[in-house]
């Protein structure tokens with residue numbers, strides 16, 4: 001029983017990370033039909049901004065922003081990634097606003113590639129140890145459970161972010177504009193909704209969510225390399241597809257489903273098959289998509305691009 | 307001559323190889339109700355979309371009150387007092403009725419204007435008031451058409467473009483839609499430009515009529531001059547069918 005509860009907690013915490021990643025990706029997909037591959041690099045950038053650039057590899061990297069008080073680290077990292085997200089929108093995706101979905105996809109691959117290479121140039125290719133918020137890796141003993149503090153923080157922060165995001169989308173003016181734009185962007189513009197502003201807000205939120213993923217996952221992972229964010233974005237993409245393209249609640253549920261599947265496979269697969277955990281996870285994804293091609297939680301309406 | 311509310315000169319629009327409009331010119335005076343009649347594929351929807359900034363013109367100009375708006379974004383043209391009720395209503399089905407309406411009111415710099423309009427519209431459209439919190443996708447076709455019209459009015463337009471308001475609706479509901487349009491016109495003094503596929507009903511409501519076919523204006527006239535429908539029929543089907 002204790003073992004099972006422990007597994008559930010692991011699943012919820014990993015699922016939170018994937019759900020946040022999926023939200024950032026799903027938001028842009030819903031509005032722009034943009035599958036933003038560069039989301040992984042948004043996450044990596046957040047992590048790398050914590051350490052000192054242009055240094056050789058030491059056992060543990062020297063912290064830069066990461067040295068500061070957490071109340072300063074969080075807004076600074078968020079601001080960096082938001083600016084990066086807004087810049088990619090302004091200089092890459094806005095000029096391509098009327099381009100087809102495959103062209104947008106290629107453009108986001110290019111952005112991803114450029115950002116990865118920039119990280120390589122500035123921080124080198126070797127993996128870097130980052131001791132962010134070491135205290136959070138402490139474990140709390142409770143009723144026989146050993147709960148790492150970071151898991152509690154991850155689940156709590158994710159819950160807060162999701163509730164705030166849904167309140168924002170439900171009640172604020174921008175939220176109504178964003179939801180309308182996701183359903184029918186052209187019609188929203190006919191009613192005076194400013195395309196640039198809605199898209200800018202969506203990119204900013206996407207950047208904020210990428211920063212949250214990085215800050216929550218880094219204390220657990222401890223080591224980063226130039227491709228660190230890619231798998232997190234990949235699972236986010238899979239979550240969006242599994243959840244049903246374009247539905248934000250679907251993206252969240254998809255993220256948790258994948259977190260649960262991976263954690264369960266990790267625990268219950270026979271030891272000799274454990275190295276192939278992700279292959280099993282993706283096989284499961286394919287089974288889901290064969291059985292339910294529109295995802296687990298599809299939306300009813302068909303979306304249109306700008 | 308007075309400056310017309312809307313003037314379109316030699317407008318050309320293409321979708322890739324397909325030429326949808328091949329040099330359309332028309333003018334609409336302030337406060338007029340003008341109808342564009344034409345068969346399916348004539349270019350009616352394209353014309354309204356081009357006026358509202360939704361599709362780019364390859365050639366020609368759109369002028370509002372004498373100043374060109376060609377090439378402006380739809381959100382900018384909306385701020386110049388033009389509102390489109392598109393073909394098939396295009397209501398936001400996942401948003402509630404109230405949210406659909408509020409969305410139309412966001413462009414007002416004074417939030418009081420939007421609140422006042424919303425309250426006023428709820429009186430004009432009691433069926434929408436009764437369903438204010440419903441997802442708009444759950445409304446009937448007629449109610450959705452009313453919502454699309456009400457939403458267009460929320461932007462505070464001086465010119466309303468309405469694309470086939472009777473499409474897919476029962477004749478009784480169409481009567482209601484036109485009654486509402488007449489009431490709005492009386493209350494707000496707006497200019498109306500309406501697309502329809504059939505001229506039978508519109509002859510009663512329009513001041514003037516244009517017949518559009520093959521991306522060109524085939525005929526223009528005052529409704530009373532065209533009341534017998536013969537000239538419209540010839541223009542609508544093409545002169546080669548004359549006498550058939």
Ligand SMILES: Nc1ncnc2c1ncn2[C@@H]1O[C@H](COP(=O)(O)OP(=O)(O)O)[C@@H](O)[C@H]1O
Pocket residue numbers: 321324325326344345346347348349350351352353
């Ligand atoms: N999005 C589009 N892409 C390509 N062709 C289009 C598009 N919309 C309309 N057309 C073509 O343009 C012409 C005019 O269409 P439309 O303006 O919808 O006419 P109407 O509203 O009078 O039925 C038709 O030949 C139609 O097939």
Ligand SMILES: [Mg+2]
Pocket residue numbers: 347350351352393469470
């Ligand atoms: Mg049409």
